[in-house]
Amino acid sequence: MDKVFNRLRNLDAYPKINEDFYSRTLSGGLITLVSSIFIALLFISEFRLYLHTVTDTKLVVDTSRGGKLRINFDVSFPEVPCSLLSLDAMDISGERHLDIRHDIFKKRIDSHGNVIEVRQDGIGAPKIERPLQRHGGRLEENEKYCGSCFGAEASDDDCCNSCEEVREAYRKKGWGLTNPDLIDQCKREGFVQKVKEEEGEGCNIHGSLEVNKVAGNFHFATGKSFHQPSPFLLLDLLSLQTESYNITHKINKLSFGDSIPGIVNPLDGVEWTQKSPNGVYQYFVKVVPTVYTNIRGHTIESNQFSVTEHYKSSEVDHFRSPPGVFFYYDLSPIKVTFKEEHTPFLHFLTHICAIVGGTFTVAGIVDSFIYHSKKAIRKKMEIGKLR
Template identity: 70%
Template sequence: MEIVSKLRNLDAYPKVNEDFYSRTLSGGLITILSSVAIVFLFLSEIRLYLYSATETKLIVDTSRGERLRINFDVTFPALACSLVAVDTMDVSGEQHYDIKHDIIKKRIDHLGNVIESRQDGVGAPKIERPLQRHGGRLEHNESYCGSCYGAEVSDDDCCNSCDEVREAYQKKGWGLSNPDLIDQCKREGFIQKIKDEQGEGCNIHGFLEVNKVAGNFHFAPGKSFHQSFNFLQDLLNFQTEHYNLSHRINKLSFGREFPGAINPLDGASWAHQTSSGMYQYFIKVVPTIYTDIRGHKIHSNQFSVTEHFRDAVGYPRPPNGVFFFYEFSPIKVIFTEENSSLLHFLTNICAIVGGIITVAGIIDSFVYHGHRAIKKKMELGKYG
């Protein structure tokens, strides 16, 4: 019994007989408001506990020898698909022109409706038996070796495409005046494609794999177009200085998507009064690693961008096209999803409940004693 008595004396919460309670209207209102605040903050704390928070950390990027994937989706409302090409180059000296793999082109009309969708480089007219170098047609099981039409340097030279015929003529100093007579050019159907696509636009989307070094990729009137332009100028009444390169960037990202990623060029469009010129986007790529709550890592990139347009005037005259110049930040950003610990959650709950009850008690005491003091003064004034 002595131990029980000692424990009773340690009670920090002495009980008051209900007969001594004094309940007030202000106390009831304060109780309701404090209860609402406790419930609201309690639910907020549960939400923070159940949903992960993201911690951000910056480190020096020491990665080497990696490849960069560039995802793009760009629409040219007034440039035909047969005229637009994708080129890349970087500071290491690697260059690729008129890239066709992993790229899809969609022919669109002036209203933006899709006329045709095809993988780039696919869809040229097919000739079952192309012309061989020796003058005959390709026979069954025979290897194809196209004629260079007199521009062969040796008996082993073959020209299997319109570009190769043109290059052979160029080495000889000859002009390719009538490609309709060249079997390779006729088979590739380039001239007919340009005729068919007059007045159309083009949506081009896909991805590029490039070295992780500074460089650029750009959309411009294609190499094949420039090679064939001499005989197309009279045919189609084009002018080399005036391409309508107005465009809309539907999507542009570097690497895989991750939660919270913002691509600042998505939905951007540029329609300049002067159609010819050099549209330039200067991009700073920031390597990023996103680690989710399960520990899965997503290696990606963020980027910032500035824009500039350079008119095709003056000397030297800039090339026509839409250019994306990119370089890499030496800093890598690491995002990590983390959940609050159970102990931290319980500590916050106790702090919320105890804090609100304490503050509410102080307010109630202030209101109660203030009301009593005012009432007492009023009574003294009345009887005095």
């Protein structure tokens, strides 16, 4: 057993020096005190980093196909009444949605931004169940009402039972509804009166829409959109509307998908004021697919985006684009992944050992330099005294 202990004693890489040969100095004590404080501060800093999460960021190629992209928005137009504001969307696949109303809410606001009324269907009104005419004639007994489309019927069986259905039929034909007072349904619903009541008001429009996960655009236009066989998007502008539109707007919120902790959308709170008469304000958005995983393993698949802006005045627009605010979006082929994780304990232990060892090593070098410098000075002084 003694031989085993002797062999272990021979393996000691830290030979001990008899205390009789130690020489303790004032400078050594100061260096030790400073080193200990420094080590304690670094240990606390490293321990706080260990307790907090770190985010690992990676860029990968987005190989996903198809799917839907949800766009959340909240935009205020202080100079455009809700009756004249519509939302349209289209993409490069050819899918087109005009005057979108599903999951869209409008708030009539005054010049100070105060809410006057909240509505879900624009200025829509209830259908008239039994007016006097059926395609120009009176109803027979037990006959269901079928309102006239005023020449826009695709067949004799088509019915337009409300002002909005008449306008929709006109849009499909590519016609403009220039005088709603001549339309029985619009007159009975008080369509023109409702539009006039909103003169001088603004509109806040908010909600969400789902589009195909391909490049496209959505826009807020001052009027009701329709499409005719030509490749141009036109607007049905009522005769009572003025020719000048102020598209001053404030984007309260715009996001593509769910919110991600720590990510601020660049257009939130952005406000733009129109100074020239008519024009089109355009936002060109680059959407970057993003996957965020928190420390508990919960994953959020969403998007970030960057944006550039451009205003096109009607004075230099030879094609006379309809006034409005357009958002053109395109998807990046690169996906960003964020993953929260803790620093591994072994890494934390390695850092602590490096802090302690490195500090004492540097302190030892400094102490040795000071000690030998003082010793050399003392010898020179003794030699000088002998002479």
